[in-house]
Amino acid sequence: MISAGKDTVTAAASGAELSRLSSGWSTTLQGVVADLAVISGATEDEFLAIGGRLQEFYQRGAGISGLAQEMVGEVAGEHVTSAMAELDEMLDTMGRYVTRAQLEIDDSAGTLREILKLLDQVGEPLSGFKKVNKVLRMLGISTKIESARLGQKAAGFDTLASDVGDLSVQVNDKAAIILGRKDELARAIGHTLTGVLDSGAQQQSQVLAILARTRVSLEGLTAINARCSSAVAGISAVSDEVSSNIGDVVMSMQSHDIVRQQIEHVEQTLAELDRRLAGGQAGADDAACICDLQTSQLSHAAGELDGAVRTIIDSLREVARKQSGLSAQTSGMAGIADQAGGNFFSGMEQDISVVSEALLESSKVNRSLCVAMGSVADTVGEIADFVGDIEKIGEEIKLIALNAQIQSAYTGEEGAALGVLAEAIQRLSIDAIDHTGAVSGTLQAIIAVTQRLNDGVCGETTVLEAEVRGMVSKLTALLEVLRLVNETLRRSLSRMDAEVAQLSTDIERATAGITVQHKVAQVLERSLSGLSGIVKEARRIAPFSVGRTDMEEIAKRYTMQSQRRIHESHLDHKAAAIPVASSQDHDLGGNVDLF
């Protein structure tokens, strides 16, 4: 009895305590329900605003990826690749041309040296003419003296001596002219030779240096081109990663709906508890069990929302970061191409004019060689005419000498000396003729060599000029193709930089404006604190759960696996007890069933 009496007193005290606390709990529960109703309906606008920007960010990101793809594609594109291949081929052609031109210059220089040597050989027979002239003049004087001594008997010899003297002067004059012409010619050839050699040396070293430099630049461009080609895959990978980040945002955005449902279910459960407490259908144990469970549900919801918002912010920032990385990567690729291209093009612009000049200079050298060879032929022709004149004089002297010999025979014993003189004159005339023969032979050799050079050089001049002009024109066209690519790259790079900077700024601004999680956290903290107070007070009255609370009724509201898992876990069952989604015979994911 005493014991029963005690129990009755305790129960009565508990009932009074419950009644007193219930009104406070009701106030708390209604406050929590009201707060939850507000947050479950008021957060959607902020999520919708984020969703609206997401679409815009995705499109802008896709635009930047497309631009990056376009730029890298531009550098690695077919027209650039083929322009570079053609340029490479052109450098080979120019290199071959320069080598060939140098061989021709060496050949021409050798021929000019040969002509100089031949001209030098003309000197000896020419000095022979001087000697012939000197002796003839002495013989003429001797003839005059002998003729004067013989008087009337050698009347014709005086005239003969005068004729021989005149002719010897002519030989001397013509030989002097030939010598002068030969020296002039040698000087002109020497000058041409120096020009040819200087030009050749300058042309070859200059052009070869430029070609080598251009080849290095081209190799640099080729390497960039190859890197850009491989970067296409990298850009696609970055685009995939960005798509994956956007996918994460899309998933997290749905958490709003999921959390909203979870909060709504808590709200409904707590409102129901309030009603049941007010109607006396629920006690302290019910209040403790339900509030405790709803605390878990709300904590989970708060965590989910916080995680989702964090994922949204992080993923959007990641999108900005990846786009910046993509921009830097593309700038690194295309930018190097642009920079190297810029250097390449400005350098090539200068080089191409130098190469054109140098190559056209070789045509000019050929032209001046042609002129020089024409001049050699003309001068040699003139010299040959003079040599012919000397030869005729020689023949004339020979005839005079023959007549003198005949006349001296008529003069008899007294004219013997004149006969000797006439014979000497005749021998000299033969010497003069021989000298002319030697000079003529050398001149013939000069003409042959000149002709050979003339045929080789002058015949090709027009063809070579056309070839050089063709190469320069092709080179200019190729550079134009590459220059256009460079210009496109420069413009695209600047556009992409601006777009990425703007996207990053906008994403940063948009993510900084996401505050929904803080507002929800504040409300939930208040709610959780209220619920925790109820649990604490209820457990003072009912320290142990007697398991009478109808938790199954609460479970009926659940639509999500996570809610059921929390519920089961709260009832001290393991989550593994909850059936998982049925196994699928497709690879669409565990949350997909196709019937």
Added chain:
Amino acid sequence: MAKVIMTADDSASVRQMVSFTLKQGGYEVVEAVDGKDALQKLAVHKVDMLITDLNMPNLDGIGLIKGARALASCKFIPIVMLTTESQDGRKQEGKAAGATGWIVKPFKPEQLMAVVKKVLG
């Protein structure tokens, strides 16, 4: 011509994400805020597929599927439930009503696109 897909969900943010995903995939999207709104729109719009939530005010997803299947234009179109509900019993209910498939929220964009491509052939 782009295929038309209707998305019915009382959550504007979910409709926004479904719409965003489908539009990126090149589909045209018609949005409905609940089952009743969806049925009204199905009467005037010819759609190639329907993606619907389960729990909606006015008319829920099961009711919508039944109503849609009664329409001649929707008799054979794929209808996929997109819901937080994952219980087998509910899935069977959906299947019995005429659903083609069931996706538990949250979905990944590529996953939704894969399902759409699969059911639209």
